Amino acid sequence: MKKHTLIRVLSLFALLFLALEAPAQTKFEEEVHYFSIIPAQPGGEGEKVQVLEFFWYACPHCYNLEPHINKWLEKKPDNVEFVRIPAMFKRADVVLHAKTFYALTLMGVEDELNAALFDEIHVRKNKLADSAQMEAxxxxxxxxxxxxxxxxxxxxxxxxxxxxxxxxxxxxxxGVPAFVVDGKYRTSGLEGDLQMQAIDYLVDKVVTEKSLKKQ
Known part of the structure; x- marks a missing residue:
């Protein structure tokens, strides 16, 4: 095999290897990965982009997503305001968990107990389904x-x-977990980092839209 032919073949193998190793870029599509909220609702003030998470302590998907949310929060841009909203579905245990979230927040201890509440329900299998269990x-x-x-x-x-x-x-x-980005877009049902990537995509989309409005 001639030298230049060998070089071309090796180059093609190198390109193929890089293509296989490179992470695939997900193309997020409306009505598939996210949905527009009509009419759009108020979002973050000024340059802020508001991200709301609707969750329930007893939801296994919410529990599984927690490490990904915490990782995302560590590098969250300063212009993003993250707010947790507990689910208020018409069930006594769901309402108890929601009000407990707000009560502990009012007391200033919710942040330190958030992980403990999830672990108690999903690791130790104590559902905290009534006031007696929750208070104990x-x-x-x-x-x-x-x-x-x-x-x-x-x-x-x-x-x-x-x-x-x-x-x-x-x-x-x-259903939960579900996320609303700046009152304009809702995303849910994605797993792990993919869900967080969808949120990042929507945050960037909102920032672009706000910039275009100024022009």
Missing amino acids: FLAQKGVDIDAYRKAMKSFAVQTQSRRAEVLASRFDIR
Whole structure:
């Protein structure tokens, strides 16, 4: 085989190897990976892009996605505002979990207990399905139960819970985890990093749209 022919063959093999090794770029399509919200709702203020996550502590898909969300939050751009919204489906255990999220947030301890709540339900198989189970678990974690009960009955928690229900209806949230980007796009049903990539895609899309409006 001639020298230049051999070089061409080796070059083709090298290109083929690189093509196989390179990660495939996902093309995100509307009505497949995400949906437009009509009419669009208010999003982040100014240059901010708001990302809402609708979740439920007992949802296995929410639990599996948590490490990917935490990894994404570590490198989240400063212009992205991330807000968790608990599901408010018409079930007593779902409502209990939602109000507990808001009560613990009001008490300033939700961030430190978030992972523990997920693990208690999915690793230790304690569903925390009623107030007695929830209070026993929180007491073990050092939560002041009297303060928790007071927070659960507070005007702030009742108001936030109603708002969560209104937002879920407004954005047509029928399952979790689901994400709403700046009140304009909804994405859900994707696994792991692919879901986070879809969110990044929609954030970039919103930023581009905001820039075009200024022109």
